[in-house]
Amino acid sequence: MSTDVTELFALPVGLYPAYKVDGQVFYSSDKLKQSFLIAISKSSRVRHVSANIEKLVNQNTIIPCFKSKNILSFIKHKFSRNPEKNVVAFYLPDDKKVLVIIDNDISLFGTSANDELALTTLHECMHLVAGRNYVNFLKVFRPYLDKFYKNFFENYFKSNLDKKDISNITIFISKLERYGFRNLNQQLKQYYDLLDKIMSNKTKLSRQDFKIRLTKLIVAIKLLVANVSVLLRNYHSFTMVFTSLNNSYKKSFGKSNTQTVPIQESIALSEVAAIFSEIRPTDPVIKRLFKLVT
Numbered sequence: 056m057s058t059d060v061t062e063l064f065a066l067p068v069g070l071y072p073a074y075k076v077d078g079q080v081f082y083s084s085d086k087l088k089q090s091f092l093i094a095i096s097k098s099s100r101v102r103h104v105s106a107n108i109e110k111l112v113n114q115n116t117i118i119p120c121f122k123s124k125n126i127l128s129f130i131k132h133k134f135s136r137n138p139e140k141n142v143v144a145f146y147l148p149d150d151k152k153v154l155v156i157i158d159n160d161i162s163l164f165g166t167s168a169n170d171e172l173a174l175t176t177l178h179e180c181m182h183l184v185a186g187r188n189y190v191n192f193l194k195v196f197r198p199y200l201d202k203f204y205k206n207f208f209e210n211y212f213k214s215n216l217d218k219k220d221i222s223n224i225t226i227f228i229s230k231l232e233r234y235g236f237r238n239l240n241q242q243l244k245q246y247y248d249l250l251d252k253i254m255s256n257k258t259k260l261s262r263q264d265f266k267i268r269l270t271k272l273i274v275a276i277k278l279l280v281a282n283v284s285v286l287l288r289n290y291h292s293f294t295m296v297f298t299s300l301n302n303s304y305k306k307s308f309g310k311s312n313t314q315t316v317p318i319q320e321s322i323a324l325s326e327v328a329a330i331f332s333e334i335r336p337t338d339p340v341i342k343r344l345f346k347l348v349t
């Protein structure tokens with residue numbers, strides 16, 4: 056047997072079930088954990104927080120795992136030239152953990168794959184920081200949030216907003232993120248009324264255009280919470296919302312978000328931190344955020 060083949064068949068040894076969600080079991084191994092941490096330390100963009108990430112892996116707060124225990128699927132993946140993402144990660148709000156699901160044999164990873172793994176992990180870690188220490192997350196990331204939401208709401212509603220306006224909006228969104236949607240329609244009405252109250256005297260849009268835009272935003276939020284596939288199927292009806300959010304990333308942080316359709320920002324402040332971490336992973340604020348949970 057050549058070394059390659061030996062390695063291939065040795066891969067699944069030592070696998071253990073690491074996490075179970077929705078009836079799906081995810082397996083990990085000590086070797087995978089090690090390879091994961093090596094990949095993180097090799098990514099120049101994330102290296103500066105690799106010690107923090109290692110700590111979270113050792114605490115079982117970040118769980119690197121394979122998608123399947125099936126050997127055949129490993130072989131299939133090993134030879135797959137499929138350009139689909141090698142890594143998907145989730146923040147699990149109930150357990151306050153991050154699951155990083157790795158499709159391939161990570162030892163095959165090159166520089167770009169290391170970065171993909173590292174940045175995908177980084178993104179979910181920002182949700183983790185917010186989930187575990189919301190008050191301090193808000194304190195540390197506040198200036199960035201203020202900038203982002205000022206640019207977004209000013210652009211979307213053609214208005215000039217002051218500090219108090221932005222603060223009222225971010226506090227409202229922070230409550231949605233922290234406490235969830237207990238009464239969706241009532242909370243959407245509060246959101247509508249808040250924006251109406253703040254913007255109505257400040258917008259340069261006509262009353263009619265303003266109401267159209269406001270309604271569009273609130274409907275997009277309703278679909279995001281209640282039925283995200285309908286939102287994505289009707290992507291074109293909400294282009295203006297997505298474009299304004301994207302432009303705000305560019306204006307606030309210097310780069311667009313190319314990874315996701317931006318809309319979660321309307322109900323989750325941590326999404327702004329998560330996208331920011333992918334755009335500017337070496338910014339010193341990232342390390343400060345990690346320190347809140349390590």
Ligand SMILES: [Zn+2]
Nearest residue numbers: 178182326329
């Ligand atoms: Zn996210």
